[in-house]
Amino acid sequence: QRRVRGTTPLGLFCVQPYTKEKQQRVHTSLQTLKKLVPTPTMDVNKRKQRTAFPPNFVHSQDSTHMLMTAIKCHQEGIPFAAVHDSFWTLPAHVGRMNDILREQFAIMYSYDVLKNLKKSFEKSCPEHSFAELPASGKLDINSVKDSDYFFS
Numbered sequence: 001q002r003r004v005r006g007t008t009p010l011g012l013f014c015v016q017p018y019t020k021e022k023q024q025r026v027h028t029s030l031q032t033l034k035k036l037v038p039t040p041t042m043d044v045n046k047r048k049q050r051t052a053f054p055p056n057f058v059h060s061q062d063s064t065h066m067l068m069t070a071i072k073c074h075q076e077g078i079p080f081a082a083v084h085d086s087f088w089t090l091p092a093h094v095g096r097m098n099d100i101l102r103e104q105f106a107i108m109y110s111y112d113v114l115k116n117l118k119k120s121f122e123k124s125c126p127e128h129s130f131a132e133l134p135a136s137g138k139l140d141i142n143s144v145k146d147s148d149y150f151f152s
Helices: 045-077 091-108 111-126 141-146
Strands: 005-007 013-015 021-027 032-038 081-083 086-088
Touching: 005 111, 021 091, 045 091
Parallel strands: none
Antiparallel strands: 005 013, 021 032, 081 086
């Protein structure tokens, strides 16, 4: 029983924190509240680990792209702000930021993300076997640099 963990393309270590919880009732003069507290043994919540992994993995990829974009903008003196998957800059810098978004995306996905993920799982859970990865397609990731609607 292990928590799902991995490393982002920037080398940031991520661990899903989901453990089994028990419900605790707190009685007040106005109401009774229910509060979830971790079990003393901190047993892994297998269902939550499984169901949370896909969105968490996608979010880690998106946030890595955002950080790579922010770093490159900073290096070029371009003001940058973001919330979740919305990125901003001043109007005079929009064109260059759009280029940076595409460049950083192409750099990030020029590596085999699924292969790296599988290696990470195999290293952290050697007692398990993992399915073979599907064959890669023929997409040239650098083609995103020419996409009109890559990011809006």
